[in-house]
Amino acid sequence: MNQITTCNYCECDDLTPILQVTDHSITNEKFELLECFCCGLIHTSPQPSETEIGKYYQSDNYVSHSDTKEGLINKIYHIARKIALNRKASIISDFHKKTSLLDIGCGTGYFAAHMQRRGYTVSVMEPDPGAAEQAKQKLNVDPYTTLEAVQGTYKTITMWHVFEHVLDINKTFEKIESLLDTDGVLVLAVPNPESPDAKLYKENWAAYDVPRHVYHYKKTVIKQIANRYDLKVHSILPMKMDSYYISMLSEKYKGGNILKAIWNGLRSNIKAGKHNTSSLIYIIERK
Numbered sequence: 216m217n218q219i220t221t222c223n224y225c226e227c228d229d230l231t232p233i234l235q236v237t238d239h240s241i242t243n244e245k246f247e248l249l250e251c252f253c254c255g256l257i258h259t260s261p262q263p264s265e266t267e268i269g270k271y272y273q274s275d276n277y278v279s280h281s282d283t284k285e286g287l288i289n290k291i292y293h294i295a296r297k298i299a300l301n302r303k304a305s306i307i308s309d310f311h312k313k314t315s316l317l318d319i320g321c322g323t324g325y326f327a328a329h330m331q332r333r334g335y336t337v338s339v340m341e342p343d344p345g346a347a348e349q350a351k352q353k354l355n356v357d358p359y360t361t362l363e364a365v366q367g368t369y370k371t372i373t374m375w376h377v378f379e380h381v382l383d384i385n386k387t388f389e390k391i392e393s394l395l396d397t398d399g400v401l402v403l404a405v406p407n408p409e410s411p412d413a414k415l416y417k418e419n420w421a422a423y424d425v426p427r428h429v430y431h432y433k434k435t436v437i438k439q440i441a442n443r444y445d446l447k448v449h450s451i452l453p454m455k456m457d458s459y460y461i462s463m464l465s466e467k468y469k470g471g472n473i474l475k476a477i478w479n480g481l482r483s484n485i486k487a488g489k490h491n492t493s494s495l496i497y498i499i500e501r502k
């Protein structure tokens with residue numbers, strides 16, 4: 216485990232502890248959130264190394280629940296996922312239609328398959344062998360298993376709730392920049408630690424999801440990172456469904472109830488407006 220003593224993005228050594236958070240879904244281990252005074256990046260500390268991270272993913276918790284309450288959360292999650300899928304496709308088609316698309320961290324290929332059906336030439340990257348195999352069957356495309364291996368240039372690159380899991384920010388952005396076509400767009404969705412539901416649930420906010428989420432990105436930090444790699448944030452779009460799902464999980468960790476979660480999700484969305492919801496989508500392009 217790597218104790219964080221300097222910022223992994225800007226190398227500043229002025230890090231402030233802001234919260235202690237428990238791994239609620241698998242190990243019950245405690246982690247600290249450290250915010251960099253210089254750039255604002257929030258780190259999970261300690262961070263599991265590439266070889267240690269496996270044990271924090273060993274669970275079916277996310278999808279296969281059996282009791283009613285957890286089953287209900289999952290049912291809602293699956294309905295929301297379908298609605299979200301159509302919205303994702305419509306956001307992308309505002310920029311590029313039926314062109315090349317690279318989905319980084321494609322999982323089982325659910326989103327990539329949807330885009331393939333809509334006429335996009337889809338490439339995918341997925342490090343998990345099981346998920347990559349399912350994506351291969353679904354897409355009839357050989358997934359890349361590392362980002363380094365990805366070749367070519369793309370009109371659209373998507374990372375749906377993936378970047379917060381990635382250890383090396385600089386290496387990742389440098390590679391993404393090299394893969395982006397001149398008029399290409401990077402669509403990056405990450406949880407928003409400044410959202411009203413994050414402020415409300417504090418250490419119980421489910422989207423901290425430590426230590427699987429190694430960083431927690433404020434808007435200013437995403438803008439700085441893009442800027443370092445000659446990119447810029449074109450626009451920020453809300454993800455309103457996430458506040459309900461995250462509130463439900465957060466209430467579960469607190470021993471609260473589902474009605475309270477729905478109420479808090481709604482309140483969070485009203486307070487958040489368009490640019491401060493539970494998760495945000497960043498549309499990033501070349502300067």
Ligand SMILES: [Zn+2]
Nearest residue numbers: 222225251254
């Ligand atoms: Zn920093």
